[in-house]
Amino acid sequence: MFIDTNKISEKGLIVSDRVNLDENLLIEENGFFLDDLKYHILFKRDGDRIKAKGNIKTLISLRCVKCLDDYDLKADSNFDIILFPINLVEYENNSISSDEMEYIFYEDNRIDLIKILIEQINLFIPYNPICKPDCKGICPNCGVNLNHGKCKCENSSKELNFVFNKIKR
Numbered sequence: 387m388f389i390d391t392n393k394i395s396e397k398g399l400i401v402s403d404r405v406n407l408d409e410n411l412l413i414e415e416n417g418f419f420l421d422d423l424k425y426h427i428l429f430k431r432d433g434d435r436i437k438a439k440g441n442i443k444t445l446i447s448l449r450c451v452k453c454l455d456d457y458d459l460k461a462d463s464n465f466d467i468i469l470f471p472i473n474l475v476e477y478e479n480n481s482i483s484s485d486e487m488e489y490i491f492y493e494d495n496r497i498d499l500i501k502i503l504i505e506q507i508n509l510f511i512p513y514n515p516i517c518k519p520d521c522k523g524i525c526p527n528c529g530v531n532l533n534h535g536k537c538k539c540e541n542s543s544k545e546l547n548f549v550f551n552k553i554k555r
């Protein structure tokens with residue numbers, strides 16, 4: 387899905403739709419989309435640069451790093467980015483500061499919309515996804531998910547300490 391930059395004026399161009407994205411594009415190995423991704427973006431020309439201000443909404447499934455259960459995360463994220471034509475970097479290297487080098491580029495007068503959407507959703511996904519703030523995790527002894535109830539080895543932490551002390555000796 388590409389947007390012709392010639393259609394983007396100073397007044398701006400609004401692009402709004404929903405798209406079904408491939409879950410392989412998510413950085414989270416065990417993550418997947420539970421719904422289409424809805425987007426609403428205003429593209430505005432600023433000389434050679436294109437400003438993109440928008441919002442993405444979707445529902446994704448992630449795996450909790452503590453209890454290893456899958457959980458749903460509602461994604462609702464606003465972004466404000468600048469896109470540079472790739473030739474600006476190649477021929478006018480000095481006109482872009484190193485900070486700005488991290489921004490997205492576009493090539494041949496077209497913007498890769500999917501690339502922007504995927505980058506934004508990946509920025510939204512937490513580095514260590516946790517299902518809820520008070521997730522109890524799994525018992526290190528028997529592997530039971532402690533969010534679903536207590537396991538039989540209530541004194542597992544004491545037992546573990548005992549084992550560690552034994553090893554130390």
Ligand SMILES: [Zn+2]
Pocket residue numbers: 450451452453454455516517518521522523
């Ligand atoms: Zn959890």
Ligand SMILES: [Zn+2]
Pocket residue numbers: 525526527528529530537538539540542
């Ligand atoms: Zn246990």
